[in-house]
Amino acid sequence: NAGVTQTPKFQVLKTGQSMTLQCAQDMNHEYMSWYRQDPGMGLRLIHYSVGAGITDQGEVPNGYNVSRSTTEDFPLRLLSAAPSQTSVYFCASSYRWTGAYEQYFGPGTRLTVT
Amino acid sequence: EDQVTQSPEALRLQEGESSSLNCSYTVSGLRGLFWYRQDPGKGPEFLFTLYSAGEEKEKERLKATLTKKESFLHITAPKPEDSATYLCAVQAAGGATNKLIFGTGTLLAVQP
Numbered sequence: 001n002a003g004v005t006q007t008p009k010f011q012v013l014k015t016g017q018s019m020t021l022q023c024a025q026d027m028n029h030e031y032m033s034w035y036r037q038d039p040g041m042g043l044r045l046i047h048y049s050v051g052a053g054i055t056d057q058g059e060v061p062n063g064y065n066v067s068r069s070t071t072e073d074f075p076l077r078l079l080s081a082a083p084s085q086t087s088v089y090f091c092a093s094s095y096r097w098t099g100a101y102e103q104y105f106g107p108g109t110r111l112t113v114t
Numbered sequence: 115e116d117q118v119t120q121s122p123e124a125l126r127l128q129e130g131e132s133s134s135l136n137c138s139y140t141v142s143g144l145r146g147l148f149w150y151r152q153d154p155g156k157g158p159e160f161l162f163t164l165y166s167a168g169e170e171k172e173k174e175r176l177k178a179t180l181t182k183k184e185s186f187l188h189i190t191a192p193k194p195e196d197s198a199t200y201l202c203a204v205q206a207a208g209g210a211t212n213k214l215i216f217g218t219g220t221l222l223a224v225q226p
Binding site: 004033041042043044045048058090099100102103104105106108 | 148
């Protein structure tokens with residue numbers, strides 16, 4: 001199993017540009033989520049999904065869109081990049097969406113918006 | 115409001131010098147408390163899940179314990195390869211999904 005994979009590893013955008021961060025898992029996990037990690041702050045939840053076709057907002061959803069058309073894939077779209085979105089983004093998945101199941105994280109995408 | 119606080123922010127140990135990291139939490143009912151290890155430039159790596167006060171789990175030089183208000187990650191005779199950031203997260207029992215609330219982590223440096 002590859003686990004949770006993310007692409008790209010690094011990305012530089014100009015303000016106003018859009019892009020999609022890709023996330024895939026091969027563990028048949030129900031729950032998938034996107035976090036951002038900023039210095040001095042804990043990982044913060046952006047959006048999550050409890051199954052194909054079902055998504056919801058987390059703590060910091062503004063400026064981001066998600067969709068989940070398959071169990072495996074959960075892309076994160078930045079609609080119009082802003083410098084405040086400079087961060088490291090992690091995708092995670094867990095076996096079920098209820099119950100205290102551990103989440104498995106991808107390697108991250110480091111995004112810089114200039 | 116659900117909250118997780120980790121201390122210290124940073125810890126420097128000599129190889130073999132045992133110590134503990136603290137994770138204090140405030141949550142409206144605990145479904146689970148998670149410990150992760152994060153190496154520079156990598157994603158968090160799962161270590162342990164604790165579910166109820168009094169529970170303990172061990173893995174190599176690491177032992178995690180849980181009380182009703184906090185968790186400790188004890189590191190016995192650490193080695194330089196234990197150097198990493200250790201993250202604590204909680205899942206509240208009242209939530210409909212397994213959303214996690216993370217602390218800001220403890221950066222551990224073990225010197226040879």
